Amino acid sequence: RQIQFHDEARPKKLAHKEPTTEGLVQKAKELKKHRQSLPIFSARDVIIKEVKENACVVIVGETGSGKTTQIPQYLLESGLAAHGTIAVTQPRRVAAINLAKRVADEVGTPLGQKVGYSIRFDDSSSKDSLIKYMTDGIMLRELLSDRLLLRYSVIILDEAHERTLRTDILFGMVKSIQKQRQDLIEKGRRDIQPLKIVIMSATLDAEKFSEYFYNAKIMYISGRQFPVKILNTVEPQADYVDAALVTAFQIHQEEQQGDILIFLTGQEEIESLEKLIEEYAVDLPPSVGKLIPCPIFAAQDSATQQRIFEPAPLGTRKVILATNIAETSITIPNIRYVIDTGCHKSRGYNAKIGIESLLVEPISKSSARQRMGRAGREAPGLCFRLYTEDSFDQLEEDAIPEIKRCNLESAILSLKATGIDDVTRFDFMDRPSKSGLLRSLEHLYALEALDDQGNLTDIGKQMAAFPVDPPYAKVLLQSAKMECTKEVIEIISLLSVDSIFLAPSAKREEANEARQKFTSIDGDHLTLLNTLRAYESVKGDRDWCRENFINARHMRHVLDVRKQLIQFCERTCTPSSTFPIDPKKSCGHDLEIVLKCFLAGFFQNTALLQPDSTYKSILGGLTVSIHPSSTLFGKKREAIMYNELVFTTKHYIRGVSALESAWLPLAAPKYFGQRGA
Ligand code: ADP
Ligand code: MG
Numbered sequence: 042r043q044i045q046f047h048d049e050a051r052p053k054k055l056a057h058k059e060p061t062t063e064g065l066v067q068k069a070k071e072l073k074k075h076r077q078s079l080p081i082f083s084a085r086d087v088i089i090k091e092v093k094e095n096a097c098v099v100i101v102g103e104t105g106s107g108k109t110t111q112i113p114q115y116l117l118e119s120g121l122a123a124h125g126t127i128a129v130t131q132p133r134r135v136a137a138i139n140l141a142k143r144v145a146d147e148v149g150t151p152l153g154q155k156v157g158y159s160i161r162f163d164d165s166s167s168k169d170s171l172i173k174y175m176t177d178g179i180m181l182r183e184l185l186s187d188r189l190l191l192r193y194s195v196i197i198l199d200e201a202h203e204r205t206l207r208t209d210i211l212f213g214m215v216k217s218i219q220k221q222r223q224d225l226i227e228k229g230r231r232d233i234q235p236l237k238i239v240i241m242s243a244t245l246d247a248e249k250f251s252e253y254f255y256n257a258k259i260m261y262i263s264g265r266q267f268p269v270k271i272l273n274t275v276e277p278q279a280d281y282v283d284a285a286l287v288t289a290f291q292i293h294q295e296e297q298q299g300d301i302l303i304f305l306t307g308q309e310e311i312e313s314l315e316k317l318i319e320e321y322a323v324d325l326p327p328s329v330g331k332l333i334p335c336p337i338f339a340a341q342d343s344a345t346q347q348r349i350f351e352p353a354p355l356g357t358r359k360v361i362l363a364t365n366i367a368e369t370s371i372t373i374p375n376i377r378y379v380i381d382t383g384c385h386k387s388r389g390y391n392a393k394i395g396i397e398s399l400l401v402e403p404i405s406k407s408s409a410r411q412r413m414g415r416a417g418r419e420a421p422g423l424c425f426r427l428y429t430e431d432s433f434d435q436l437e438e439d440a441i442p443e444i445k446r447c448n449l450e451s452a453i454l455s456l457k458a459t460g461i462d463d464v465t466r467f468d469f470m471d472r473p474s475k476s477g478l479l480r481s482l483e484h485l486y487a488l489e490a491l492d493d494q495g496n497l498t499d500i501g502k503q504m505a506a507f508p509v510d511p512p513y514a515k516v517l518l519q520s521a522k523m524e525c526t527k528e529v530i531e532i533i534s535l536l537s538v539d540s541i542f543l544a545p546s547a548k549r550e551e552a553n554e555a556r557q558k559f560t561s562i563d564g565d566h567l568t569l570l571n572t573l574r575a576y577e578s579v580k581g582d583r584d585w586c587r588e589n590f591i592n593a594r595h596m597r598h599v600l601d602v603r604k605q606l607i608q609f610c611e612r613t614c615t616p617s618s619t620f621p622i623d624p625k626k627s628c629g630h631d632l633e634i635v636l637k638c639f640l641a642g643f644f645q646n647t648a649l650l651q652p653d654s655t656y657k658s659i660l661g662g663l664t665v666s667i668h669p670s671s672t673l674f675g676k677k678r679e680a681i682m683y684n685e686l687v688f689t690t691k692h693y694i695r696g697v698s699a700l701e702s703a704w705l706p707l708a709a710p711k712y713f714g715q716r717g718a
Contacts, residue, residue, distance in 0.1 A: 044287050046272035046425060072147050076114075081107035081262050088112060088260065089119040092195070096219060097238045097257035101247045103264020104411065105372040105418050108241045109199055110144050113172045116195055116239075117148075122171040124234040125194030130177045132205050134160040135337065136370035139346065141165070141174040148172075168192075177207040181214075184459045189218055195237040200370060202244040202407075204442035204471075206452055213468045214459065216254065243369040244407055246439070253470045269379075269417040273430045281382040282310055284427045286317050289360050292378050293332045294325075296423070299377025300353060301360040302367060304412050306386045306401050308338040309598070311362040318360060331357040338364065349373055365404070368411045372418065379416040381409060383428040383436075405440045409433060442471050449473055449481040450512075454490060454505040457497045484645065487712035488515045503620050508609055509533065512642035517610070518620055519641040525628035526610070528570060528635045534603040535569040536684055536696060538595040542572075544670065545590075552590040556672075564673045564681070564698030566639060567632055573599065636698055637708060639682065644709035646683045648694070649702060656681060658692075659705075668693040680705065 076082065081102060091098050102108045113127050121127065131137040141158035148155050157166025159175040166173045177198075184190065196215050201208065219236045226233055240250045240257070251257045278284035285303050292301055305311050318334040325332065335349045352375060353359040361373055365385045385404050404412075409426070416422030426433065444452070456464045465478055485491045488511055490501030497505070500518060507514035513533055520529035535541060544552050559575060561567035576596055579585045586593040610624040628634050640647075648656040648665050654677060658665050665686065667674050671694075673681065684696025706713040 042287055043291065044278070044284055044427075045275040047275055047430065076107075076111065076147060079107035079111060080264050081111050084260070084262055085111075085115050089115055089121075091258055091260060092116060092121065092237055092239060093119070095258055096223075096235065097240070097254035099240045099242070099247050099250045099254065099257050099259045100262065101242050101245060101259060102262030103266060104243045104369045104414060106262045106264040108243075108262065109140055109370075110147065112239065112241070113195075113197060114144065114148065117171055121195055121237065123194070125192055126170055127172045127195045127197065128180065128190075128193045129172065129174045129197040129199055130180050130208070130211065131174060131370065132177055132200050132203050132208060133366050133370055134163075134176055135346070135366055136200075137174040137176055138163075138165075139371050141172075142347075144172060144174075177205065177211050180211060181207060181455060181459070184214060188460060189222055189233075190215075190236070191222075191233070193236065194234060195239060197239040197241060199241045201240045201242040201250055202246065202369070204440070204444070206443040206447055209442060209444045209470055210452055210455060212253065212470050214461075216468060243411065244439075249470070265418070266414060267417040267419070267421045269413050269422045269424050271413060271424050271426060273426045273433065274428060277429055277432065278427045281384065281427050282314055282317075285380050285382055286314060286321065288380050288425050288427065289318065289332070290321060290325075292380075292423075292425070293358055293360075294329055296378065298358070299420070299422070300358060300373075300375045301378040301380060302373060302376045302415055303360060303362050303380040304367065304382055304385070305362060305364060306382070306384050307364060309594070311336045311338055311364070314362055333357055333359050334362055335359050336362045337366065365408065365412075367415065368408060373415075375419065376415050377420060377422045379412055379422065379424040381412045381424060381426045381428075383409070383426060383432065403432075403436055405437045406433070407439050409436065444469065444471055444473055448510070449478060450485055451505075451510055453478070453481055453485060454497070454501060454511060457491070458502060458505040462496065485511060487644070487709055488512065488642065489711060490515070499619050503618075506613060508605070514642075516639050516642035517606075517622060519638045521620060521622040521626070523628070523634050523638045524626050525635050525638055526622055526624050527627040528632065529638055530603055530606045530610070530624055531573055532566050532570055532635065532639070534599045534606065535573060537602045538592075538598050540670070541569065541592050541595050541599065542670075543590040543592050548590075555589045558589070560672045561632075562699075563632070563636065565671055565684075565696045566636060566698045568672050570632070570635075636682070636700060637704055639698070640700065640704055640708035643682050643684070644705065644712050646686070646694075647680060647700070647705065648683070649680050650677055656694075658686075663692050665692045665694045667697050668695045671695060671697045673697045673699060 088100070100108060100112065109129065113129055116122065116127055131140070137158045137160050141156055142152055145152040145156040150156065153165040153167060155170065156172045157170040159166045159173060159179050190196065198208065198211060198215065215238055219238055222233055222236050226235060238254060240254065242250065247259045251259050282305070285305070289301055289303065303314070305314065315334040315336050318332060322332045333353060337346060337349050349361055350373065361367065361376070367373060383403055384401050385408065386401055413424040416424050453464050456467060461467055465475065482491065482495065485501065489498060490504050490511060492498050503518060504511050504514040507517065516529055516533070517526065520526040542552065542556060559568055559571040561571055572591065576591060581593070581596065583593060586596065607624040610622045645660045648658045651657050656665050656667070657663070668687070678699035680700040680702040681697050682700050683694035685694070687693045687695060
């Protein structure tokens, strides 16, 4: 199969540069040369001067110009680490690790000494580390024990353009800490040093950052960029992994030397494409060099990860399989061809349940441009977009900051847990709406995470530490009391994917019939659980999945989420903690308790049957309709609870289970008490 790309004036002959062949002994010296050859090097002295003279500086520079690896070293060399470590925050763990390794090499000391990194469950820094790469999540956590972040002299907030919820929260925290430290210094505290803030971004929308940080000076670092030709597909591609596979082989057989970079959405996709490339590469004619897949993702050993930075053996070609980490966070040398699938996973957030990385979404135009740019770092390149030009035109210009699209309950819990009591007055760069904030506060109160004064309760503290959204965290905590944690973890995992059931329109009848076997009269939550049990009893057999219209890929993901949740409970909820949670605790056949448990987190997502046979939501009094995909579609039950509300032509509710209305006041006394229900 061939994929057609629009192509008018395609440059056939690309200049080719021989890879440098210098001995390993030269490494240190070579790196020094490399450092001095980076575009940022000529700005070294100006950067040092500006950071010394100003409290906040914004630095914008093309990806690969040397911001992340060089600026911390410049500041170190100029003595700015004399009173504390230089911290560099990253939204992604893999980037933090890789950058720390690289900079340790450049500085010439083993990783973990002068230069270290710190990510969740993995800390390679020591207290002597002068430069520390860390995820923004870790810095938020460090704030819990070091409110003024006194161990740091400079905080570099990198990849600011990504505008993750955590980065946005950090902006506000760091800004406030800088001021608090300054106030203490002015009061004569000699033990406290001022804090320097450096904001770094790969895109040009820096004015906003500057305004927020007291009109901080913006410095622009120009990069080196060769022209990149864009090739859009003629037709939309239904399966972008397959399209990427075909395109990679097309490039390999038709184009000049130079490595390929493919942007995919996650580890699972990366691994399946890696296998496919290996399988197909066997059939290449002997005259064509090898095509070597090099995946990069978080959960891989460092030797494998290092491979992506090493040149391919002569006569072969590497194809790097990456997520949007390769967009701006890390620069991979020798890329001449980019294959852009046009999709990504919205980082660390599944709007449904707040578990990491599940929503595959179209990227923004500015991401697409960044991806394209990766092909032109060292020579002119080609960017193959696996989508049409029309689809590109329909993309959003920029991604919407997470703070505008996520619910805020988890952010509020983080703020409160770091001692910020009045979150409505927090200095947000993009302010969430006041009503949104108040709604979230009320909800947290009803969930018993906040008390009457709006202070964090013990339950709330515990919920702040959970890797899921507050309502799910509450259900998990409740499950320890009701002794049904095993079932609750399973259902939360099942709810984390779109649907485990396939519903091909041509075979809808058959699919519905197959599902009957698993259907519980109590509704969707327990139906999901029955299906998981059946799936496990056949050990996830592929034929069984096909016969029963089960989405095998989603099911594997469910098992993965379940594993993560179990590990989390085991790690953090030891018997000595305030709320020990035993993930093995099962309620056996008494499954009604599981629904009561969910109600403790989802009391707002409930509706009552009306005399005219419609359902009216308890929150907001909306008329809601049970979605046709639900097992309770067309059924009349006294009270129902749902997982999500989707508005299309009507207010549809999905993930619906039946309740008794008498359970409601018991499940959330604070909520129903207020309403006199
Ligand atoms: P920026 O932050 O401006 O995007 P970086 O500081 O991350 O740029 O990278 C600067 C340069 O350092 C890159 O262009 C790349 O050539 C090189 N580099 C960075 N990390 C590595 C690595 N692990 N191995 C080899 N080269 C690297
Ligand atoms: Mg960078």
